[in-house]
Amino acid sequence: MTIEVLLIDDHPVVLDGVAAALAQESDMRVVARATTLEGARAALASTPPDVVLVDVRLPDGSGLDLADEATARATRPAWIILSAFETPQYVAAALEIGAVGYFLKSAPTREIVAAIRVAANGGLAFTAAQLAAARRAASFRLTPIDREIVRWLLAGKSNDEIGAEVMIAERTVEVHLSRLYARVGVASRTELALLADREGWLDLPAD
DSSP states (O other): OOEEEEEEOSOHHHHHHHHHHHHTOTTEEEEEEESSHHHHHHHHHHSOOSEEEEESEETTEEHHHHHHHGGGSSSOOEEEEEESOOOHHHHHHHHHTTOOEEEETTSOHHHHHHHHHHHHTTOOBOOHHHHHHHHHHTTOOOOHHHHHHHHHHHTTOOHHHHHHHHTSOHHHHHHHHHHHHHHHTOOSHHHHHHHHHHTTGGGSOOO
């Protein structure tokens, strides 16, 4: 049986590297490549693969959201998440939406190839350390209003401007930010914004 694979990433080096590695495997074939969610959706509709490798951060949205959408499909491929960041929240989100593996883009291609075979046969390709970290991170969720506050915070808005965007009082914005500071162990707006950007909070599927 030939394992048909869809590659989704907006970095040509990653696409070319993984595609070249899979071309050496007699039981694998790259059926399509995409660099955006729009292109990926078209590829999924026209040539349904057995396994999908998808980046988290794409130009027009999150690969995690794309994988989450696919749960509604009658024939669902196995999803392996690729990322430049081994963020526990990403791994927890990947597990929650039913992905079968999570790999850094810097992982040896032989490990990714092995994971594709595991995925095609119905197995999981998460490490024990990833699963443990994901369990610890699973309790972290942004409420819809916190998500909007973080979105505008990352856009450089002041508390007053955020309140106007979200339609709440400036004091209420301050309360939400204070709670977030306590939850993640930071002491300022700048630290919170840096952490949210680094860990890709807005890339996580919304509840």
